[in-house]
Amino acid sequence: MAANRALFHGAPPPLSAKVEGSFAYLTVRDRLPTILTRVIDAIHRNKNKFFEDFGEEGVRAEKQTIGLLSKLRNELLTDKPILALCDGLEDTDSWNQYLQRQQSLLGEQDPVSWFKAPWLYVECYMYRRIQEAIWLNPPISDFDVFHECKTQSFFESQQAVIALCTYLQGIYRNIDDLSETQLMEVFHKLLQVSLWGNKCDLSISAGVENSQKSCPIEFLSDLKSFILVDDSKMVWSALTFTQRPGENGKSSLGSVDIVLDNAGFELVTDLVLADFLISSGLAKEVRFHGKSIPWFVSDVTANDFQWTIRQTMAANHKWMSKSGVQWQSYMREGVWSYHDHPFWTMPHEYCDMAGDAPDLYATLKGATLVLFKGDLNYRKLTGDREWDHTVPFDRALRGFQPAPLCSLRTLKANVQVGLQPGQGEQLSTQDSSWMTSGKYAVVQFCSPHKEQ
Numbered sequence: 001m002a003a004n005r006a007l008f009h010g011a012p013p014p015l016s017a018k019v020e021g022s023f024a025y026l027t028v029r030d031r032l033p034t035i036l037t038r039v040i041d042a043i044h045r046n047k048n049k050f051f052e053d054f055g056e057e058g059v060r061a062e063k064q065t066i067g068l069l070s071k072l073r074n075e076l077l078t079d080k081p082i083l084a085l086c087d088g089l090e091d092t093d094s095w096n097q098y099l100q101r102q103q104s105l106l107g108e109q110d111p112v113s114w115f116k117a118p119w120l121y122v123e124c125y126m127y128r129r130i131q132e133a134i135w136l137n138p139p140i141s142d143f144d145v146f147h148e149c150k151t152q153s154f155f156e157s158q159q160a161v162i163a164l165c166t167y168l169q170g171i172y173r174n175i176d177d178l179s180e181t182q183l184m185e186v187f188h189k190l191l192q193v194s195l196w197g198n199k200c201d202l203s204i205s206a207g208v209e210n211s212q213k214s215c216p217i218e219f220l221s222d223l224k225s226f227i228l229v230d231d232s233k234m235v236w237s238a239l240t241f242t243q244r245p246g247e248n249g250k251s252s253l254g255s256v257d258i259v260l261d262n263a264g265f266e267l268v269t270d271l272v273l274a275d276f277l278i279s280s281g282l283a284k285e286v287r288f289h290g291k292s293i294p295w296f297v298s299d300v301t302a303n304d305f306q307w308t309i310r311q312t313m314a315a316n317h318k319w320m321s322k323s324g325v326q327w328q329s330y331m332r333e334g335v336w337s338y339h340d341h342p343f344w345t346m347p348h349e350y351c352d353m354a355g356d357a358p359d360l361y362a363t364l365k366g367a368t369l370v371l372f373k374g375d376l377n378y379r380k381l382t383g384d385r386e387w388d389h390t391v392p393f394d395r396a397l398r399g400f401q402p403a404p405l406c407s408l409r410t411l412k413a414n415v416q417v418g419l420q421p422g423q424g425e426q427l428s429t430q431d432s433s434w435m436t437s438g439k440y441a442v443v444q445f446c447s448p449h450k451e452q
């Protein structure tokens with residue numbers, strides 16, 4: 001079905017590693033094997049803990065898991081056919097149907113393999129195969145192979161977290177005196193802090209520590225010129241549109257959905273933004289969407305979400321702990337909620353959501369605004385396809401418009417739409433790595449067409 005839609009909408013082909021020297025090729029050839037090696041090392045480093053916790057069973061499981069991951073790494077390095085999953089999890093059938101869909105697209109002569117299939121698919125598939133290797137080896141099935149590097153990223157960012165929580169509490173103290181213009185200015189600042197928080201992603205760094213050392217609030221003006229598309233004003237309008245009295249003369253506060261990306265500092269920037277949305281009266285609730293399994297090294301799981309709030313509460317810094325206590329009460333009151341639909345850890349482009357995850361699509365349709373954090377979400381919004389840079393964002397979404405939505409993304413993959421004529425060419429002459437270095441960003445907005 002997705003294939004038909006893509007053909008129907010005349011979408012260009014998906015990025016893949018078959019183009020030697022391309023970013024996808026270098027990712028599949030170099031970065032993904034490196035990530036797998038780090039995963040194997042992380043499991044091996046915990047061998048004694050597995051023995052303490054589970055005895056010989058734990059040691060056996062560690063050995064078996066490493067065996068499966070080493071086999072996976074060899075398949076990847078030698079461009080072997082993509083294999084069906086065999087772990088019988090909730091999403092196993094969907095993954096195997098997706099493999100068949102890819103095979104029918106490729107035709108029967110060539111097997112779907114790591115360097116020939118779409119990059120988006122094989123990269124997502126690798127993380128799902130890591131989950132399969134762990135899942136097939138109880139009693140270590142609950143082990144999060146990325147936990148150590150996600151928590152380290154949080155601890156390494158403490159100064160930035162403290163500065164951000166101090167700023168937030170300062171806003172709190174006089175929030176009732178802020179004019180609408182001042183509220184808008186704070187919103188734009190916190191939206192940009194959440195945007196730049198996305199630089200702290202451990203997948204692009206292949207797991208190498210890249211936490212936030214200083215609070216970006218002071219550097220927002222220096223970073224402004226690196227925002228290639230800035231639809232912040234449209235985001236503000238979408239958010240405040242619900243404040244205006246409706247036909248019944250009453251204004252109805254809306255809900256904001258945040259589709260999360262990375263744990264660590266980036267998650268804190270999202271929690272701070274979400275806190276401001278509630279404390280300023282701009283939204284009545286915030287729904288967070290995270291991942292149901294460890295994903296792309298640093299993506300947020302339910303454990304990471306709860307751990308981060310607990311850590312912030314327990315901090316020995318007044319404003320940090322005060323922020324964490326507030327966030328915990330938002331969760332308890334239901335003002336904030338956390339969700340992890342399996343669709344977010346499938347390989348699908350988001351234009352498939354209405355058909356493949358109608359329940360999730362219906363949830364997002366109820367939002368006043370949906371914020372999509374990060375590069376992988378952008379790749380799924382646009383289908384990770386070889387669009388011309390001047391193609392309008394809503395065209396690349398190909399019908400995915402559940403609600404007013406905004407992508408807050410630092411560029412780490414060579415897909416970018418919605419630029420002005422000549423803007424891409426100018427960037428390429430200035431900086432050949434502009435699409436993949438994480439130095440540039442977009443705040444890209446799209447609102448559903450009325451006739452949808």
Ligand SMILES: O=P(O)(O)OC[C@@]1(O)O[C@H](CO)[C@@H](O)[C@@H]1O
Nearest residue numbers: 201203204374375376377412413
């Ligand atoms: O979604 P994030 O965390 O901003 O970025 C994740 C990501 O950078 O990892 C890949 C490289 O392995 C990128 O292409 C991909 O988009």
Ligand SMILES: [Mn+2]
Nearest residue numbers: 261262296299
């Ligand atoms: Mn990520």
